[in-house]
Amino acid sequence: xxxxxxPLPLTAFTATSTLGSGRAAHAAAILADRGGLxxxxxxxxxxxxxxGRVAGIEDAPLPAELAEYDCRNNRxxxxxxxxxxxxxxxxxxxxxxxxxxxxxxxxxxxSSIGATEEGYRTLDDGRLPAHLRRPVLHTPHSxxxxxxxxxxxxxxxxxxxxxxxxxxxxxAKAERMIRLGLVDAAILAGVDTLxxxxxxxxxxxxxxxxxxxxxxxxxxxxxxxxxxxxxxxxERDGDARAPRLVGYGESSDAxxxxxxxxxxxxxxxxxxxxxxxxxxTPDDIDYINLHxxxxxxxxxxxxxxxxxxxPNTVRASSTKGFTGxxxxxxxxxxxxxxxxxxxxxxxxxxxxxxxxxxxxGDRIALAHxxxxxxxxxxxxxxxxGSNCTLAFASGTPHWA
Amino acid sequence: MxxxxxxVDGIGFWAPGLPHWAAFLRAALHDDFALPxxxxxxxxxxxxxxxxxRAPEPVLIASxxxxxxxxxxxxxxxxxxxxxxxxxxxxxxTDEMCATLAAEPRELSPIRFHNSVHNAPAGYWTVxxxxxxAATAISAERATFAAGLLEAAVEVASERExxxxxxxxxxxxxxxxxMAPSALPFAVAFVLSAAKSERTIARLALRPTHDATxxxxxxxxxLPLKSNPMGAQSLPxxxxxxxxxxxxxxxxxxRKTVLAIEVTP
Numbered sequence: 306x307x308x309x310x311x312p313l314p315l316t317a318f319t320a321t322s323t324l325g326s327g328r329a330a331h332a333a334a335i336l337a338d339r340g341g342l343x344x345x346x347x348x349x350x351x352x353x354x355x356x357g358r359v360a361g362i363e364d365a366p367l368p369a370e371l372a373e374y375d376c377r378n379n380r381x382x383x384x385x386x387x388x389x390x391x392x393x394x395x396x397x398x399x400x401x402x403x404x405x406x407x408x409x410x411x412x413x414x415x416s417s418i419g420a421t422e423e424g425y426r427t428l429d430d431g432r433l434p435a436h437l438r439r440p441v442l443h444t445p446h447s448x449x450x451x452x453x454x455x456x457x458x459x460x461x462x463x464x465x466x467x468x469x470x471x472x473x474x475x476x477a478k479a480e481r482m483i484r485l486g487l488v489d490a491a492i493l494a495g496v497d498t499l500x501x502x503x504x505x506x507x508x509x510x511x512x513x514x515x516x517x518x519x520x521x522x523x524x525x526x527x528x529x530x531x532x533x534x535x536x537x538x539x540e541r542d543g544d545a546r547a548p549r550l551v552g553y554g555e556s557s558d559a560x561x562x563x564x565x566x567x568x569x570x571x572x573x574x575x576x577x578x579x580x581x582x583x584x585x586t587p588d589d590i591d592y593i594n595l596h597x598x599x600x601x602x603x604x605x606x607x608x609x610x611x612x613x614x615x616p617n618t619v620r621a622s623s624t625k626g627f628t629g630x631x632x633x634x635x636x637x638x639x640x641x642x643x644x645x646x647x648x649x650x651x652x653x654x655x656x657x658x659x660x661x662x663x664x665x666g667d668r669i670a671l672a673h674x675x676x677x678x679x680x681x682x683x684x685x686x687x688x689x690g691s692n693c694t695l696a697f698a699s700g701t702p703h704w705a
Numbered sequence: 706m707x708x709x710x711x712x713v714d715g716i717g718f719w720a721p722g723l724p725h726w727a728a729f730l731r732a733a734l735h736d737d738f739a740l741p742x743x744x745x746x747x748x749x750x751x752x753x754x755x756x757x758x759r760a761p762e763p764v765l766i767a768s769x770x771x772x773x774x775x776x777x778x779x780x781x782x783x784x785x786x787x788x789x790x791x792x793x794x795x796x797x798x799t800d801e802m803c804a805t806l807a808a809e810p811r812e813l814s815p816i817r818f819h820n821s822v823h824n825a826p827a828g829y830w831t832v833x834x835x836x837x838x839a840a841t842a843i844s845a846e847r848a849t850f851a852a853g854l855l856e857a858a859v860e861v862a863s864e865r866e867x868x869x870x871x872x873x874x875x876x877x878x879x880x881x882x883x884m885a886p887s888a889l890p891f892a893v894a895f896v897l898s899a900a901k902s903e904r905t906i907a908r909l910a911l912r913p914t915h916d917a918t919x920x921x922x923x924x925x926x927x928l929p930l931k932s933n934p935m936g937a938q939s940l941p942x943x944x945x946x947x948x949x950x951x952x953x954x955x956x957x958x959x960r961k962t963v964l965a966i967e968v969t970p
Contacts, residue, residue: 307864350810405915405962414822418799425803425880433880443884445794445823445844453959459915462959463845463852466794466823474841478856481863485709487913502802505810506818555839557831563819574837688819689828691840 306577309584312551312698313480314543316398319389320641321381322533322628323357327388328645335646335653338673340627342517342529342657347499352508355517357531357629358499359384374451376420376442378413378498382451385496385534395456395492398538404459408482408491409452411464412472414633414687417447419500448496460488466633468687469596470555471495472535473636476695477553479539490540495637498532503632510563512600518630520597520623521604521669522658528598531629535637546700548644551680552585554578558690569606571692572684576614579694585680587615592652592676594643594683597623598630603686604662612665622670626656636685640695647678647699708910708967711858714867715778715896716906716946717770719747720930721889725773733947736924740889751775751782752833760829762875762890763795767826768833770894771871778896778904780867782834785896786860787869789827789842790853792934793877793885795820800879826871850938851958854966857897858911867898874935888932893939907946910967917955917963942966 319327323341324334334341342355359381367375367383386392399407420442424433432438441450449464461482465471472495479491507513507530514527539550556578558571565572580586593615595607604623611621624642631638646653652674655661661669683695718726722741732738747765748757751772756764767789775782793799798821805813822828824842831840839860845852850872857870873892877885901908920941923931927944930936942954949970958964 348810352810405913418803421799421881421884422803422806425807428807428880431880432883438884440884443881444792444846446792446846446849449844450846450960453961459959459961461852461855461913462848462962463843463856465841465843467827467840467842468822468824477839478841478859481859485859485862486707487709487859501806501810502813502818502821505806505813506802506815506821508811509813509815509818511815555841557827557837557840559831559835559837561832562825562828563815571837687824688822689824689840689842690831691824691827 306581310480310582312549313483313539314547314549315537316540316543316547317391317394317538318536318641318644319391320533320535320638321359321385321388322631322638323359323531324627326384331642332645332649334627335651335673338654338656340656342629348501348504352504353515354513355529356499357529359532373439374441376417378417378419378448378496379451381498381532381534382448382496386455386536391536394538398490399458402489404457406460406489407458408460408479408488409456409458409462410475410478410491410493411449411452412475412495412633412636413448413464413466414468414471414497415500415502416445417442418502419498422501452494456492458492467691468689469632469635470685470687470691470693471633471636473685473693473695474555476550477555480550483541493537493539493637495634496534497631497633503530514599517657518599518625519658520599520625520655521608521661523662525599525604527600529629531631533628533631533634533638535634535641537637548647548700549698551698552579552583552696554694556692560690563688565602565606565686569610571690572610572686575692575694579696583696589680590615590619590682591678592681593619593621594639595621595623596684596686597625599625608662608665611668615668617667619668620652620670620674620676621668622653622655624653639683643681643683643697647681650675650677652676708912709858709862710908710910711861711897712901712905713895713907713909714898714904715774717773717894719766719769720891721745730947733924733944736926738926740929756829761795761798761820761825763873764826764829766890766892767871767873768830770892771830771869774894774896775869780896783836784838785836785867785869786838787827787840788853788857790849790872791844792849792874793887794823796875796877796881796885796887800881848957848959850935851956851964855911855964861897861899865899867896870895870897872935872939874933887934891930891933891936893943908969912965913958913962914965915962917965919957919963920954
């Protein structure tokens with residue numbers, strides 16, 4: 306079992322998704338039970354499904370000095386980093402600690418592969434067309450290179466790409482670097498955009514719902530895909546009122562590339578490690594933001610875990626009915642939603658779901674509920690059996 | 706900051722014509738390497754027979770190197786946390802997938818899609834190894850090897866447990882090759898641990914900095930291996946390890962920073 310860690314303050318955080326840009330847009334949607342999924346108008350070849358599309362990205366090119374990085378994914382990163390004054394907070398943090406003492410850790414699943422797809426659709430004599438002959442777009446590290454150019458960090462910089470757990474795992478990496486004294490702070494980013502690869506890929510796996518997804522509903526029939534950019538600043542020291550990362554757990558299912566372990570073994574290990582690092586038990590948890598993709602298998606496994614590990618006083622929901630499954634950005638988007646829910650004192654709804662799996666129905670919030678949330682968990686599970694659970698506490702944890 | 710110190714307890718290697726670390730050692734000591742004319746692929750014993758036949762090439766070469774390193778270190782693969790590092794990921798699947806999406810997106814194969822994720826080698830490896838420990842997959846352009854080494858060392862130092870690092874790239878295909886050049890497959894793996902033992906091959910002290918020149922000292926006959934991005938990034942360190950030289954190797958850790966690695970055999 307891992308040993309307990311020192312909680313680290315999250316001194317700034319923000320998210321941009323189909324719900325809008327910034328925490329206030331996400332809070333307003335949660336308080337109104339108002340989602341952002343709409344019929345697919347993204348793919349050229351029709352694909353009947355709902356998507357969580359961020360409006361206006363195609364009309365918002367990057368500033369001229371960053372034009373080398375211009376593509377949908379980096380545009381979304383740019384919009385995201387400018388929300389809630391995050392860019393200013395990050396720059397102030399770099400000025401405070403020195404650029405060498407700040408890490409930049411990015412999570413993504415498909416990075417800017419949308420630009421590669423576009424290049425293959427418009428080949429010019431067997432080559433990518435001239436305007437897309439930019440190597441910084443055709444690499445998994447594209448968002449890392451772009452954000453490093455924007456922020457000017459000179460500490461460790463890497464992109465984590467473990468499918469749908471990517472931007473949850475970056476919190477764990479940051480905590481370790483800070484604990485070892487490698488850096489004093491880390492800028493965490495998760496960015497993933499809609500692209501043909503994921504829409505047609507999940508469709509080929511028969512995991513896409515023709516309608517807005519209904520997590521944990523017994524009649525659920527698959528995921529809705531979305532896009533998002535989320536950011537967080539994690540530091541060694543910070544305001545006592547700032548929420549904290551108090552634990553995390555990472556594990557592997559060792560079962561299958563795209564199907565979860567039937568007993569949720571990996572998910573249980575990630576949970577127990579997160580609780581051990583936080584020094585908490587399941588009874589201490591007020592709210593769980595579940596992975597809740599609305600696939601038959603994921604929700605079945607997670608429902609069983611919820612039912613047999615947590616008391617029926619816990620509140621839990623999946624917020625993918627609001628935003629869609631934002632894949633590599635889901636970890637940090639849902640971390641920011643969880644932190645926003647803590648700040649607002651509200652448990653978000655499991656939107657679109659009319660009822661919840663009987664086994665865990667008493668623990669799932671179908672509509673939003675006012676509630677003080679002092680300690681919360683967020684689950685992220687991905688292809689390759691990659692699992693991560695994060696634990697957060699509101700400022701000055703009551704159990705400290 | 707103080708340097709991060711880790712111990713190399715096992716090394717695995719696979720490239721065309723150099724199917725294991727012993728072959729690399731011989732070639733490095735005698736500056737004697739010639740690229741074979743016919744392409745080859747490994748058949749990693751770490752994978753079940755069905756996967757050895759059908760798994761994507763990154764899974765094969767990363768698993769081959771990883772399996773060798775774990776065997777040399779005498780580590781139980783079921784409990785070994787792992788870091789998989791690749792500059793470009795599966796360049797063959799990205800090429801095929803983008804070509805299919807351009808022609809007939811509804812014909813995209815579900816297996817090809819789930820194999821396209823950057824953590825496919827980590828996924829196949831942990832399934833085959835019955836490993837429930839944390840597995841990570843990273844990328845950092847020309848600094849991917851340094852970023853993987855640093856991440857693995859951070860996990861070793863913070864969790865006080867051994868970590869497997871596998872770093873690889875395959876050859877590029879199709880129109881993508883102009884943007885992500887790579888001429889051949891190349892994989893290297895280390896088992897890193899927190900304490901010196903009878904298995905220890907070398908001590909590595911890692912120090913992030915930005916005022917040192919990147920090492921570029923490799924045997925002349927290794928030139929073809931530098932056409933692979935992971936080869937170009939990792940060869941100076943591998944040659945120092947092979948020659949048992951106590952020296953400092955510098956690798957790029959981002960566009961502006963480097964990682965100084967003090968190698969002590």
